[in-house]
Amino acid sequence: MRSIDLVLVLDARFEGGASTAVVTEIAALLEDPDLTVGLLLIKAHLLGLPFPVHPQIRRFITEGRVVVLRPHEAWQCRLAVIHHPVVFENMPRTALPLRAEQAVLVLHHPMRDASGALQYDLPVIVQTIRASLCDDIRIAPVSAVVRKSLWPEWRFDAPVTDIDWKNLLDPREWPFDPEPKGPPLEPIIIGRHARPDPLKWPDTREEAALAYLADNPRFEVRILGGGPFLEELYGTPLPANWVVTPFGYDTVPGFLAGLDAYVYFHSSRWSEAFGRNIMEALACGLVTVLAPVFSREFGDAALYCTPSDVGPMLLELAADPEAWAAQRHRARLWVERHCDPAFARDRLRPFGLPAPSGSMASNTGATGFAAPAVQRETSKTVLFVSTNGIGVGHLTQQMAIADRLPQGLVPAFASMCLSLHVAAEQGHPVFYLPHHKHLEAESEPWNRVLAEEIFDLLRHLRPVLLAYDGTAVFGGVTAALREFPDLMSIWVRRAMWRECHRPFLDHESTFTAVIEPGELAGDLDHGPTRARRPFAYLVPPVLHIDPAARMDRAAARRHYGLEDDHLAIALQLGSGANFEMRSLRRKIIQRLLADPRVVILDIVSPLAPLPEQADTPRLRILREFPSFLTSRAMDAAVSVAGYNAFHEQLLGGIPTLFIPNEAPEMDSQLTRAQWANACGLGLILRARHDIGALDQTVARLLDDDFRAACKDRLAGLPQENGARDIAEFVTDYSAMIRTDRWPEDIYPR
Amino acid sequence: MRNSIAQSPPNVESLCLRTDKTRCLMVWLLELQKNATAEELIRLSSRFKTWKIVFVHSFPNFSPMVEARVIFEALPPLAMLRAHPGLCDWSAWLQDRRALLMSKWSPEKEICYGLSFNDYAALVPKRADAVH
Structure with a gap:
């Protein structure tokens, strides 16, 4: 111990x-x-x-x-x-x-x-x-x-x-001017801050209007923590002298620094335990007016009155510079005396x-915890379960998370992906779960078997958390999870669903948490998951490899044997398993090679059969994973718009012609490609619709000025990687002890 | 769900994927050298046209099976099990895995190329070797 x-x-x-x-x-x-x-x-x-x-x-x-x-x-x-x-x-x-x-x-x-x-x-x-x-x-x-x-x-x-x-509260972190120029000039700026909650506000509009000096030209009222609830509570319009902004913890010190006085009244149904917001106002030396119920806690650090007396009390004090200054110092002193971190x-x-x-502890060597914090001699398993009928995207996304787990959490992969070897080659233990389409089986008996297969993995591996990745949540997955109701489980669920995927939303409650990886084109996503976003943990786009961690351009070009004057174009058209691209591929290659500078690096999916080698050295057929590692070698790309490819091309700063895979069972690659095109971040060519525009679209991709402008715009995209956030989430949730389950739900008879 | 190690599922019939009367041949290819298999698979497939053939292999890369368009199940390569001796009690898991595969396919016949299941299972690291 x-x-x-x-x-x-x-x-x-x-x-x-x-x-x-x-x-x-x-x-x-x-x-x-x-x-x-x-x-x-x-x-x-x-x-x-x-x-x-x-x-x-x-x-x-x-x-x-x-x-x-x-x-x-x-x-x-x-x-x-x-x-x-x-x-x-x-x-x-x-x-x-x-x-x-x-x-x-x-x-x-x-x-x-x-x-x-x-x-x-x-x-x-x-x-x-x-x-x-x-x-x-x-x-x-x-x-x-x-x-x-x-x-x-x-x-x-x-x-x-x-x-x-x-x-x-550390007073040093809160702005306080001990010698201001004098009492405030009119209009006196009063304010309040609290998380958006009706209970943090007076019960009626009349009370709120009195306490917060509605339409009184001698006061300006600043509110941090407003929102639609405020209009619902008091009706519209809100008083003209109220300046309402949404709540943000990071903005509190700056907000308070702009006030002359602080006023806080809440609902009669609410009982404020402590009032940290008040403490923060006092720390800034604000003249603070509160309901009398707070007098027991804050004593002479604040003033106390009913809502109707707020205005007269503040005006009277403002007329007495010495009294105003003394009240400010009493406020600050109270915090220093009662809340010092010491x-x-x-x-x-x-x-x-x-x-x-x-x-x-010093006897037993528990001191000096080295980062990352999970360093244990007893490793624990995180089981990543994924679908992937035709590609390797979900598995890649899980590897992005797994690579960022701290030592002591061992990832294991159970997947339907036919390219599972890409995880095995990185040293991970892997288990193949064949999809019913590959077994020529009916879905119902297959789900019964799948449940048993996952059940066996869970009972033998005893993972601390199961992470599921895929759009479809199969009955076999939910049945197995029902057998382990205390197991932490997350569903990493991308956006951009089609309507045909909507029934899978019913499985949200199977999981402890739903995490949605960010979509650069998310504003245009009006699919079934959009309404569920408030119930998910949203993270930035997930990338397997951080763009900054890629091989530098010179080394990457040496890796591919590229000369300085080569215009390197990556061709990444996916597995082709469910969307015919062969004819289009031929035409694009032909059009690209018409430019004598072009060298095409045709990066073939791990699942696709290798095409025959071309009779020109300017078309090089490769099978590489992960190809993003060497992508700085590329001057441009022609690519499908699957989640990983799309975000890698854009966040990797590669001008790209996107050809969306529009197979009906896929997520909406079309939306992604259209967004990139509309924002000037890429080009689009729909395989069936735009064949007449092929020449001009490829010509645009080969245009030096277009690519330079596109790269400039791509450089402005945010460079966060949500894989890190999800890995931290997995680390933390796998350490949590659950007391969230009610006895009547979890002790079956 | 079953509740003891190596126990066949309670209702074996409910776990069988085969809904017709086609007979099933299970071909074990454990730890077989990859290069030797593709031709063999095609030859076997053509000889057992009226059978459903299920290959159980331990190739790290599934490409030969995918390209041959055959039905297959995969067990982990021994190298992987040895690289992760402490992940679980591999012997116990394998016994359950075999029991489930048998229920899933109910093969009338089994043919073994490379290691037999028992020989393969005998080579997995023991729990005592586990780090954790």
Whole structure:
């Protein structure tokens, strides 16, 4: 059993103030070199959507500054700090990899809301923690509001800490001018910020108009965190002096820096646990006006009144420069006194932390976690399952993810792809799952067999996560997954579906998460997946090889034996298995070779039979995978518009004539090609429709000025690679302990 | 789903892919040298025209089978199993794999070129060799 000083137990996917406070807490804790910090990631029930881990928490993991405890490991710690009761609202679905000497359960939310409705069952949660993690538990409210919500039912089998476990904030990160020029000039700029939620707003338009000084020319009101909900709540139009912008965490400091004063009133149905937004405003030294309910928490750092008094109170204070300045300093001082990150370490001392040098973790070698964070002697398998009837695209996309997994997670591939050897050749274990078309079998019995084949893989390999890639979700896949309801599973589902694919949307709920790789042409995609985007984790386009990691141009041209004056054109027309291209291929080659500078590199799909070698050295037939590695050698390309080829050509900066494969079962390659053409990022030639335009389209591709302009435009495309995001998602979700499943759903009789 | 190692599926008939009365010949080509196979496959196919022939091979690259347009199943090459000894208990998985293939095709006859299934299975790394 390995030891560590402190473990934070949390659902790290929350976006809001609680996670932000945890980030500040971790950063402060990591400043102590004697303290080792771990994370136990929980997938709690509250977030059904596939949120990734909070980006700043993710950064700590990537940098190897915290260790993530993974299922089936064995750890002990001196103290476990459990952030938010929701993480133990259900029993964990597997034994925790941790036993703690002591635990603190931090209550980030009142036990009862403003109407008295119970928000969580604290006695049951304490029992669950005791059964699964630690006997010695203390309860720590984050604020006076939360503490008060525990009464009058104070009957918990665990003591409550004397001090609040306040959210922390580093005042140095928030702008504060200690000596401004004077009180604000009119119009006085007041503002508020909160995530878009009607509960964060007064109940009625009348109240909101009073609190936020609607149509009062002496005030301008700036709102960060607006949205359609605001019009739904109050009707249109909103007051003319309200300036509404969408919420963004990164924009908060700049937003607050532009205000003179801060005003915050919320719904009578809402009970604000702490009010991090208020704390941020105070940190900036803003004169802050709040509902009286907050006075217990913030004392003289803020002013308190009813909505109708907001305007008069601010105007009166603005008329007194000294009083205005004093109020600003009181605000800032409160944050410095109550929220300093140094408290993160101070409040650990009663629990014996940091431990004296030489004890606990430092004795057992748990310190010095090298990045990437998943470094274990016990490797775990991630099983990638994919379709692929006619190409190698889904398998390639999975390899892009697999290549970016940290050491300790071993990818294995089970695929219907006939070119599975491309994964085997990169050293991965592979399993072939033949598609019924290749077995001359009916789909119904084949699905029964497929279920058994995947079931066998799951029970023997015991993967920590199954990643499925394909448009079609077969009954055999869902049947096998139903047998392992606790297994984390993701469906990496591309966009650009045709209508015939719509029934597969019904299988979304089979998977723990749906991830949609980015589509450069996504704005033009009006297919069945578009309406489901809000329920998926959207990442940038996925590429197997980062464009910047390709071989440099000189080396790549040497690789192909190209001379300086050669105009190298890649020809990549896919397997041809379901879309006839032979005749068009001949015509394009003929037209290209009419230019004496041209050398064609015909890169044949791993699935397609090799054509006969040509009788000219200017047509070279190659079978290469991955050909993108040497694509800097190319001056242009003629290519199908499958997902991988399309994004590689564009993000690789290669002017390309796209010939979409328009077979009805394919995704809409036509949309991609049309988008590239419309944006001046490429050319299009439809195999059946545009034969009369072949000469002029190829001539355009061979035109030096066109290619130069096209390359300039391509260079402006964003260069992110979503494969990295998905690999991090897989890494994090495969480490999560599930408490998101309700007992009545998962203990079958 | 079955619940013990190497157990045939509970309802074998429900897992059989063959819906007609064509007889099935299963041809094992485990660890066979690739170059020797293509001609052999065609010759066999022509001799058993009234049979459904299912080839079970362990070639890393499926191209010879794809180009011959035959029905095939694939088992991992021994080299792959040896490269990943700790991935699972390969012997146990192979026993289940064979049981499922038998249920899937219910072959009337089996012909073996290269290693027999048992010889192939005897060469897989043992669980004790596993790293994890």
